[in-house]
Every structure is written in C-alpha cells, then in structure tokens.
Amino acid sequence: MKKPNMIFYLADDQDVYDYGCYGNEKVNTSAVDRLAKEGMLFTSAFTAQAICAPSRSQLFTGNYPLKNGCFANHTATRPDIKSVTTQMKNLGYEVVLAGKSHVKPESVYQWDREWEPVPKKDVPREYIPLDSIEGYFKTTKKPFCMFITSKYPHGKYFDVENPNANDIKFYPFNEHKKKDKAFVKSKAGYYRSIEEDNTQLEGVLKLVDNYLNDNTLFVYSADHGVSGKFTVKDIGLKVPFVVRWPKVIKSGTTSNQLIHYTDVLPTFMNIAGGNPIEDMDGNSFLPLLKGQDVQVNQYVYGVRTNQNILNSEVFPSRMIRNQRYKYIRNFNSLEVVEQNLTGKPNVDYFIKRGAKAHKKEPLEELYDLQNDPFEQHNLTQNPELQSVKEKLKQDLFSWMKSQGDFLDGNIGNMPIITPKGKKGFKLDQDTPRRKIPDSIKSTLKKGDYIVIEHW
Known part of the structure; x- marks a missing residue:
C-alpha cells in the first residue's frame, strides 16, 4: 500500500466541550462534526500541559514536557531531540508546517516547508495560509506530513454586540457566571471565533477533497482548553481529537481509550512503516484506528508550571x-x-x-x-x-x-x-x-x- 498523506489540523485554545460532536449544540463546529461522522471521535484524548508551546512540543517529539525540555511557556525543546521533522523525513515524508509555530529551536524543527499565518481584514487573528496549502496539494509528488496550525479561536476574540447568555452553553465550572455581562460578552466573541475557525477548516477540507485521494489521514484537535489554561484539570488537558482515514477507519465510530499527544508521533511513524523509538514516551494507537479496542495507555500525566x-x-x-x-x-x-x-x-x-x-x-x-x-x-x-x-x-x-x-x-x-x-x-x-x-x-x-x- 502506498504511504498515506497525513494532515494534522490544530486549533488554538478551544475547550473540548465546545463542539457539536462533543455535545454543545449552541456552537457552530460543522466541519469538525462532519469529520466525526466520517471517521473516529476520541472521548479520552489528552495533552500534558494546558499551555501553547509545551502542548505542541509533545505532538512534535513524542515526549512529555519535562523530558522534551519545553515545560514552561516560550521555552525550547532540548537540542538533542529528534523531532517529527527528522523522524518522518527518515521514513520518506516531506514535513510541512502551515500556520502558527511557537516551537524552537530551529535545529530541532527543520521543516521542509514552513508558511507563516497570513493577515486578513476584519478578523481579530491572522489566517492559515490557504493559498500555499492549495499550491502544495496541487503539485506535491512525495507523501507528506503536514501540520496546519490555526490561530483561532485564541483571543483576541470577535466583538459581538448585544450577546445573549441563552446562546452560550454553561457547565458546572462556569454556570455561576451566567449573569456576568463581561464573561458572556467574551464567551460570545469566543464562539464567533470558533465559527471563524470552522470556516478555515471547511476551506482546508475542500482542498483535501479536490486534490487528494482517499489515502489521506486527517486529524483534527485543539492544543488545550481555554477554560482550564495553566491548570491540570480536565477542562485544560482534555482535548478534542477526531481522525478520518477513508477505507481504514470505520465512519461514525468512537473510541473511549486513553490517548495522548505524545502518542501522535509514534502513531504517524507506525503508519509510515517505521518502528517506535525506545526512549519515546508515546505509544502508537494505530490499532484503534483499525478498529481494535485495545488499551494504549494505563495512565496519562499532566504538568503545571x-x-x-x-x-x-x-x-x-x-x-x-x-x-x-x-x-x-x-x-x-x-x-x-x-x-x-x-x-x-x-x-x-x-x-x-x-x-x-x-x-x-x-x-x-x-x-x-x-x-x-x-x-x-x-x-x-x-x-x-x-x-x-x-x-x-x-x-x-x-x-x-x-x-x-x-x-x-x-x-x-x-x-x-x-x-x-x-x-x-x-x-x-x-x-x-x-x-x-x-x-x-x-x-x-x-x-x-x-x-x-x-x-
């Protein structure tokens, strides 16, 4: 079988509870909901740190923050670690970053291609580089591993006029703020920013449908929850995680097994025909994608710095x-x-x-x-x-x-x-x-x- 293309779409600062497919009927996440219908939704996926750089470093290294070195925000991965760029290149892949980076040093993260977010009028954050992604999909000849990293829905949020608390879904951890006007206004802006990211994701999926075949693995996630940022509560560490892979993953399925961001790189390497690295913390969850309900992790861990x-x-x-x-x-x-x-x-x-x-x-x-x-x-x-x-x-x-x-x-x-x-x-x-x-x-x-x- 020809090696599949792998695309990982990462949103920024979005609670797992704020998706239609995870039970919130008041927010527009139709593109993620579509992926869930066409693939597998994970109910127990985690990052180890509810903060930007440490969360991403786990995805890219297969190691928890303390081991990979990036356990405080804005810090660097240890210089001796072989990240996704080295591991996947060694397995015949081009490795691409499209959007927000927030990891360093360059010696560890040597992307074959890297495109910065692009300015866009009348929105609070820069956009993912859709034109560059389209050009790449059109012309690429090699199998590739691409991380599309959005700046949404991370604040600054949209300014929503006359927000209504009834349009927001509340949970035990925030229901005491239903009458807090500033909170409701912020939440309304956050929902609007989620909708904007949904528009971006729809654009990406359209490009995938137009230019790539069924031999494309597509993962959607968000780096951590905003309501639990900087904490080790589930509202910070539990992440949305949806995977579509036609002809491999049975559509409309759910996995309740514990998986973790450190598992992503070992899984990608496994799919690409590689062997797991002994010193990596993560484990491959490829058996889950193939329909086997097996334990991947007994425990997942969290760090707060x-x-x-x-x-x-x-x-x-x-x-x-x-x-x-x-x-x-x-x-x-x-x-x-x-x-x-x-x-x-x-x-x-x-x-x-x-x-x-x-x-x-x-x-x-x-x-x-x-x-x-x-x-x-x-x-x-x-x-x-x-x-x-x-x-x-x-x-x-x-x-x-x-x-x-x-x-x-x-x-x-x-x-x-x-x-x-x-x-x-x-x-x-x-x-x-x-x-x-x-x-x-x-x-x-x-x-x-x-x-x-x-x-």
Whole structure:
C-alpha cells in the first residue's frame, strides 16, 4: 500500500466541550462534526500541559514536557531531540508546517516547508495560509506530513454586540457566571471565533477533497482548553481529537481509550512503516484506528508550571489519571508552604507568594471522573479510596523520576526555576500583570534557583 498523506489540523485554545460532536449544540463546529461522522471521535484524548508551546512540543517529539525540555511557556525543546521533522523525513515524508509555530529551536524543527499565518481584514487573528496549502496539494509528488496550525479561536476574540447568555452553553465550572455581562460578552466573541475557525477548516477540507485521494489521514484537535489554561484539570488537558482515514477507519465510530499527544508521533511513524523509538514516551494507537479496542495507555500525566507566564508564581502541580480516577498534587499549597521555605528571605518571599496566589488549592486532589467529570468534589479524605490515592501517588512519583523532574515529590523541596540569559519572565521582575515590591526586585542571585539551559 502506498504511504498515506497525513494532515494534522490544530486549533488554538478551544475547550473540548465546545463542539457539536462533543455535545454543545449552541456552537457552530460543522466541519469538525462532519469529520466525526466520517471517521473516529476520541472521548479520552489528552495533552500534558494546558499551555501553547509545551502542548505542541509533545505532538512534535513524542515526549512529555519535562523530558522534551519545553515545560514552561516560550521555552525550547532540548537540542538533542529528534523531532517529527527528522523522524518522518527518515521514513520518506516531506514535513510541512502551515500556520502558527511557537516551537524552537530551529535545529530541532527543520521543516521542509514552513508558511507563516497570513493577515486578513476584519478578523481579530491572522489566517492559515490557504493559498500555499492549495499550491502544495496541487503539485506535491512525495507523501507528506503536514501540520496546519490555526490561530483561532485564541483571543483576541470577535466583538459581538448585544450577546445573549441563552446562546452560550454553561457547565458546572462556569454556570455561576451566567449573569456576568463581561464573561458572556467574551464567551460570545469566543464562539464567533470558533465559527471563524470552522470556516478555515471547511476551506482546508475542500482542498483535501479536490486534490487528494482517499489515502489521506486527517486529524483534527485543539492544543488545550481555554477554560482550564495553566491548570491540570480536565477542562485544560482534555482535548478534542477526531481522525478520518477513508477505507481504514470505520465512519461514525468512537473510541473511549486513553490517548495522548505524545502518542501522535509514534502513531504517524507506525503508519509510515517505521518502528517506535525506545526512549519515546508515546505509544502508537494505530490499532484503534483499525478498529481494535485495545488499551494504549494505563495512565496519562499532566504538568503545571506557573513560572514564565504573565501571572508567574511558584506553584507547580503534577497529575496522573486513568480511565476513572485522577490524582493531583499541588507541591506548594498553602498547607505545606512553611515546610517548603528555605531560610533565604528573598527566595521565601516568592514561595509564600505562590502559595497565597493559589490559596484555595490543596496539597492533594482526587476525583472520581466517572461520577464527577467536572472535578467538583475532592475525595482525598474518602476512607474507601485511600488505597486508590496511594497507588496513584506512588505511580506519579515514579513517573516524575523517570522524566527527570526538578521536583522529587517530597514536601520541603521547592526549587524555583529561571531562564538562562534575559529571556522569559523572571520572578523578581514585574510583568504586565504582576507587580513586585521594589524592596524584593532583582534580589534573586545565582544559587537561589535552577537555571534552565534550553530556555
């Protein structure tokens, strides 16, 4: 069989709950809904980090953020990693990026072709380069692996006049905001931006139908949820994931198996006739696409690194999840912050500040996702679930060690991280959203933090 073309369409900052095919009848996602009818919809697909660059780096490397190096926003993949560009080229593919990049360094991501997003009038974000994509589809001779990376529906959103809360679908995590006019207006603009991305996707699918044959694998996803951005809750880490592959995937099917962004590259390599790389975290889910209902992952994991975002605070979290239960550990929660202090006043200021900024988040969280999919009821004190909690905790700590995590799981170990050189948001400096008292500015010195070399 001739090697199939592979296209991965990635939207930006869209909740899994905001699609018709995932149960939201109030939003226009007709193009994604069409793909679901013609292919397979995954109900348990995840990224490990609800933030842009770390999420994308997993897709492109097959490794979780801590192992691939990109675990804080705007940071770089480790320079020794062979990414999708190397792996798929070695299997005879051209590898193309069309749209938003947000990954680095160039030495790791050597695209055969790369087209930037293009300006468009009367819309809040740039568009995917449809003309370049069409030209490529028309003329390409080699099998290709193309990532089409949209800037929608990521804010800035459309300005919708006179928005109506009845046009928005609310969930347990946001229903208290039904009468919040600013929230409703933002949500209406977000829905309109989703509709704009649907228009882009329709354009891409038309080109696929016109120029490519049935031997084309098409994946749709969104990099993470906007409502849970920067968290390890499912609303941030659970992603839409729909795959169409005529003559291979049975139309209108659903898979409930746990899959992960780290699984995408191993799957693509598998489809291209390659063997999995031993050091890769991900696993191929090709058997699922062929109709075999087999376990791909026992667990998926999540990482939260609050440093190097506009609201930079010291509050790292880790998550482990199986099909039913989820355990979260917030390593600098207020209940353990005194044990995390170092004795250095300038360092301890930032450790205390981080804990206070997230004062409602406890050290441990445990959720029964079968009965509580929106994670509203923390069950860590439930006596009947202590063995479940302890097993998940120990397996999480083992995974962290295997990833080379800068956290070791122990209370009383709260390293802070900083970028090498001048890039990034340093803790002892102001950001546009966070002010530092003058008395504590520029007080962090070498030895107070871990320097991330590949920042």
